Amino acid sequence: MEIPHQRLIYFQLTVETGSIRAAASRLAIAPSAVSRQIALLETAVDATLLERRRDGVCPTPEGELLLDYCHRRTRLDRHFSDALDAYQRLETGQITLYVGEGFVGDLIGHPLREFTESHRGIRLKIDTGSTREIIEAVVNDEAHIGLMYHEQVHPHLRFWQSTRQPLVLLMAPHHPLAESGSDPLTLAALADHPLALWHPGHGVRELVDLAFREAHQPLTVGIQTGSLEVLKHSARAGLCATLLPRFAAARELEEGSLVARDVLGQHFTQANAHMVTRVGRRMPRAGLQLLRHLQHWMRAFRCDDVTLDA
Template identity: 65%
Template sequence: MDIPHQRLVYFQVTIEAGSVRQAAARLDIAPSAVSRQLTLIEAALGAPLLERSRNGVVPTAVGEMLLEYCRKRSALDDTFSEELDAYQRLETGHLSLTVGEGFVGDLIDTPLRNFTECYRGVRLDVDTGSTSEIIDAVVEDEAHIGLMYHERVHPRLRFWHSSRQPLVALMSPTHCLANEQNALSLPILSEHPLALWRTGHGVRQLVDDGFREAGLRHQVSMQTNSLSVLKHAVRSELTLTLLPAFAAARELEDGLLVARNVDCERFRQAQAHIITRVGRRMPRAGLQLLRHLERWMRAFNSRTEAGINASRS
């Protein structure tokens, strides 16, 4: 059934008013215009819609069905308007993020908690993944936003925001290198066992590239796909690891770990990125979340580096 909405309005007002003349008065148009529209509806349906009674016009059986349809359609229109209004006020919606595991603590500790308090009706889905999985999720529209470390060029990625976050050496406060005041050299680090991400992870690729360019081999005593395993291994004094400082911000603040800069230009230039897909129209809640992450995450401001320097004292 393809009947213009305004034509259905004329029909519904006629039933509610009780006559074509009164309907015309309510609509502020000529009675002949109302009659013409009703005739067009009857022609489309192949059945009469109105019959006269002592109290005016009343709907026929087909008219009753059409009236019920009009009321349901009107209710759907009202519901849609209310939902759209709530969505535009950021009271409802759904956002998905795929992030590197190192971002999780930084993401949830303050930014997401504050965001969800402000926008309680917006549902957030947060998944973790490798750099390749993050890129795939964003490019294939499985995630609105991605957070990744160590840039990988892709023609369909928009780098919404990037921040320099050097790769640093993380270790127990009792590790033999913990009191070193100068940046640690790669030759020194090559003499110590390392716990690292598995091959294929963005951070692991950065570490491997740095040592290879220096003509050195690192001692990998442990590799894992878990950030928790890396940090526990370091805290237990079994080894040290190489991560951006924001990935262990809580442990650094609590004094459970210390961070030392590394004398490697590739490590110093590493960046954290907020990415979206080129051309994707972001919902209003998504734009608010992007700005929220830029403002509040350690990974995207300078406080992390300040924290590293403070950990030296």
Template identity: 45%
Template sequence: MSNAIDENRLRYLFEAARYGAVRAAADALGVNPSVVSRQIALLEQELDAALLDRHSRGVRPTEAGELLIEHYRRHTVDRDDTLARLRELQGLHRGHIDLVLGEGFVADLMGGSLGEFWRRHPRLTISLELAGTSEVIRAIADDRCHIGLVYHPPQDPRIRSCAAIRQPIRLIARPDHPLAKLRRPVKLREIARHELGIMHAGYGTRQLLAMAETSEKVGLSPKLTTTSISILRHFVRSGLGVTLLPAFSVASDLDDGSLVAVPVDNVLLASAEAQIITRLGRELPNAASQLLRFLIGRMKAFRPGRR
């Protein structure tokens, strides 16, 4: 077995494992699938170890493959972070930040926080990736992104919560809706009698709602299930029904009075949190650290007791 490991071949292995299929990895890399297969085969030959298990639905890494993938991931992150710090030491004041977030944070982020950050740091660039709760955690744990904005994530030993602020799930309705006129917290049983739109099961709001249903032995039958908060906003604004979301995710609608946020009488829904997360043990480059501190201090989602 050779002492040197070809980094390019490691990248092919990494991408194949990431996408779960050689063809998908090849599409992402812009090469022919045979190139990916050949390079991984050569790596297996050099190391005298099987690195991928092939099955009908794609590929998955073996234990040896997982070890190499983890090595490649950490090496890549360390290299990128070191280069970023070198640029900072050289006084270039440049940098790039990868941010992953749930859709509910978009309006808050774009409504002023990001613009103010760029006015202070005009030479920094940012990429934004929208994802559900599970995907946000995976992107941070796998070091694909520096910072994640996520709503009520499950505990994960790979993740560090840098800020956690209670942001209860509210009933979001038009002011003229019967439930909005009650002028008191509403119960899940009352909500179940009305047309309801909710997020898909991969999102934190839906996962928490499922737990609340179980705790109260109430079954909600949504008329609409979606991966888009924007669609839910239009669903409610059009008078088609109500939804269940944290207030900050529809802040502009609440501010202009087109929608209202009604407390829900449920301990689980009242305990939900908005969090900013990073990977445990990762030292962020200066640019990402600056953005992290800025978001904690500026975003409405991380201000306690707003609504």
């Protein structure tokens, strides 16, 4: 049964004021118009809703049921209006991010702490995965925002910002390559040392494999892993050097437990960090606010002047 909202208002106001004439006065319309709308309402529900008395009107038992429905509908309308207002003021809602593991330290520190302190009603869901998993999550609307490395273009992704983040060699301060000067290293120099690398198929590993293959240099793999922490621990312990963007080991570089050397090669120097959403997806206001906040505060997106704002 579909009941026009306006007829419910006429009925409720008539009951609350006690007469059709008083309700018409409140509505600034003729009493006959109110009577006509209530008659149509009674026809729609197939029941008499008002009982006329000497001093006005009162609801019949069926009218009491409809009046209770009106009150509950009014509360639901008010609840929806309040919830929508809070959502639009960025006080409530959930934002889902799918990010490469190398972004986690950069993301969780100052950027998210400041954002959550300013938007305490916003819930954040954060998952990590490979570039392929990030793309799939964003394209399938499982995530509002993706942070990924290396991928350049995709027909279903909007690249909000892309920032040059070269792959560098990370190693312990006592590693032989850390003490061999300050000039960029060649792939031939790296070929003589074991490296801790992501498993085959990972985006960064594909970049490394491609660079060594095109340079016709052997790649000496000392450790393979799916964990960023294993890569960094291996480098800190001096077991192997590893290849990562600087932002993925910012804390270790600041404290001096790791040092970085640039590596020659277009595949390494042209790599980018990307902030993406799905093309055509309407972002919640809080999501747009978070995008701008991360663009400003994350190291991965403010270390270079090469940016693309779509």
